Amino acid sequence: MAKLTLYHAAPSRSSIVRWMLEELGEPYDLHLVSLAKGEQHQPDHLAVNPMGKVPALKHGDVVVTEAAAICTYLADEFPQARLNMPVGDPRRGPYLKWLFFAPGCIEPAMTDRAFPRAEQPRRGTLGYGDFDTVMEVVAKAVEPGPYLLGEQFTAADVVIGSGLRYGMMFKLIPERKEFQDYVARIAQRPALQQAQEKDKELSAQAA
Ligand SMILES: N[C@@H](CCC(=O)N[C@@H](CS)C(=O)NCC(=O)O)C(=O)O
Numbered sequence: 224m225a226k227l228t229l230y231h232a233a234p235s236r237s238s239i240v241r242w243m244l245e246e247l248g249e250p251y252d253l254h255l256v257s258l259a260k261g262e263q264h265q266p267d268h269l270a271v272n273p274m275g276k277v278p279a280l281k282h283g284d285v286v287v288t289e290a291a292a293i294c295t296y297l298a299d300e301f302p303q304a305r306l307n308m309p310v311g312d313p314r315r316g317p318y319l320k321w322l323f324f325a326p327g328c329i330e331p332a333m334t335d336r337a338f339p340r341a342e343q344p345r346r347g348t349l350g351y352g353d354f355d356t357v358m359e360v361v362a363k364a365v366e367p368g369p370y371l372l373g374e375q376f377t378a379a380d381v382v383i384g385s386g387l388r389y390g391m392m393f394k395l396i397p398e399r400k401e402f403q404d405y406v407a408r409i410a411q412r413p414a415l416q417q418a419q420e421k422d423k424e425l426s427a428q429a430a
Pocket of ligand 1: 235236237258263275276277278288289290291326
């Protein structure tokens with residue numbers, strides 16, 4: 224089987240992919256990248272991810288970057304883990320919507336809120352519209368539970384769940400009851416707990 228290698232720094236957005244890998248239960252290697260030492264800008268890393276960022280994933284000869292794309296890729300490559308929605312399943316539409324919604328709407332809405340622009344663009348020019356609508360749409364989606372698509376936990380929960388967890392941790396997302404309840408549910412996932420435990424050990428070693 225082709226080897227999986229995660230280019231990782233803990234804690235960072237590559238922790239999203241580490242959680243996804245733990246959910247898959249497939250063996251993987253880590254290639255640690257010290258962001259503090261600027262290793263992400265060194266030629267050997269730029270050859271893997273010309274954006275100079277983590278995460279990146281190597282699967283055999285395939286390289287995938289962008290956390291949400293990596294999670295989508297892994298879910299489809301390892302369907303036995305039932306973290307994807309296969310082509311032909313009507314739930315694949317909303318599943319893909321949520322995988323794109325995190326980097327396409329939640330993240331830019333959070334960033335714009337954290338670093339306001341000198342001049343606020345018209346709502347129609349922003350792909351995410353406005354912060355409050357983004358929050359309302361996500362809150363309504365996670366409220367029924369247990370997961371975004373109902374009973375089945377998917378890669379979309381890894382991606383959206385990570386965005387909500389980090390957003391609330393850094394006070395960039397309101398601590399609404401819908402978000403708190405959803406984040407509390409996903410915090411019960413043994414794979415997330417394992418990923419966090421392993422990342423904690425890594426951070427301690429690096430300190
Ligand atoms: N759009 C990318 C963002 C990745 C990203 O910004 N990673 C940060 C760590 S959280 C990074 O590598 N920063 C180092 C740098 O930009 O120098 C994704 O979703 O994977």
